[in-house]
Amino acid sequence: MGLTNSCDFSCTTFIIRDNVVMKKGEEQICHRVKSRISADTENGVANSNSRGSLSDHDNRIKDDSDLSGADVSSSAFESCNVTKDLNTEQITAKRARKPTKRYIEELSEIESRETSEKLALPDKISRYQFACPETHIRPTKNVRSNARPLVTRQDSLGGSGVQIPFVSRIRRSRPRENFMPLLKLQPSGMDMATRQVRSAFDISGPQEDDKRNNDLIKTRSPGWTQQPLIAACEKDEHYSGMKIVELENDVEVNDCSEDNSDENVVTVPTQKGGMRRKHHRPWTINEVVKLVEGVARYGAGRWSEIKRLAFSSCPYRTSVDLKDKWRNLLKASFVQLPAEKGILNSRKQASVPIPAPILSRVRELADMQGQIPPVISACKSSGHSSSDRSVHEARSGFL
């Protein structure tokens, strides 16, 4: 969105912005990129909790146009595409972006123009919030993409610890999903690439992952600028729009964003000859806690609810995942209780063991909601009655 003509270097006057002192010479572009990004993250992070980047967008855009009229990202990306868009973008930038609603509408327009499919439903869309990056990673049938995976993965390979939302957000792909059809519908993606660039940047906003992001992005941005082009994301507008929607509706504590970098994707042979991917995302304690609390609040079984409210920040983790995890937790909680002693010695429980307190909480909840696995419950009720006011108790009539 903020993309404008990169040929305008007037911004050199404002080199001090963002606490970064910039030179006016060759490094110009570099610095500008940097500053832009840092600005983004600063604002985004700062406000991400309440009003989100809505206002940010406004401000930033205004700033950009006022200060320079040139936009960092454009300088880099522009080359590969975008011409027609420059005009539009520029204009929009100059006339001070209107408030949220309007903004969304604009996006919607674009979407409808290009895809004609789902655009309104925030819920639906929000799922894809971070899907963009994934798209790159799954070049597969996509015409334009080839040899992308390398590029997108590059950071994780680098081992430099660099993790950009861009790469990390891989959607547990249901390969089909609605996005394939979309591709067919939009053969030309000229302006999209541009926008995508933006979204790529923006995505780093919600990431909120402390200052690290700043540095990381800064570090890599020079060489990185090329990526977006290569890995043009087909349906980016969605994301840009979505993100905003997301931020608007969401004020939950988002702390899921910790471990995104690593995606363990293992291909598993399937009977039908196909090869399906199996993603593995070790559940963090944090997530487990959120799950448990979610169950506590909304009841087990209301997974879509829990998903929306407690896991809004975790695009991965579908409601099904929650359910599965809960099932596992349940099992674990009951298995571990009787033992208590053995567990400590038993191996290095690969991956986080799940704190006992949590497990007991799980058990408690299960108890409350009458989810005690029949077999186990039988065992327990007969053998132990220690801290259990087991059996009939309050079936708080949740479900």
Next chain:
DNA sequence: CTTAGGG
């Protein structure tokens, strides 16, 4: 799409 279960 959301749940519930099985694999």
Next chain:
DNA sequence: CCCTAAG
């Protein structure tokens, strides 16, 4: 985790 059947 994935897949599928049911609602």
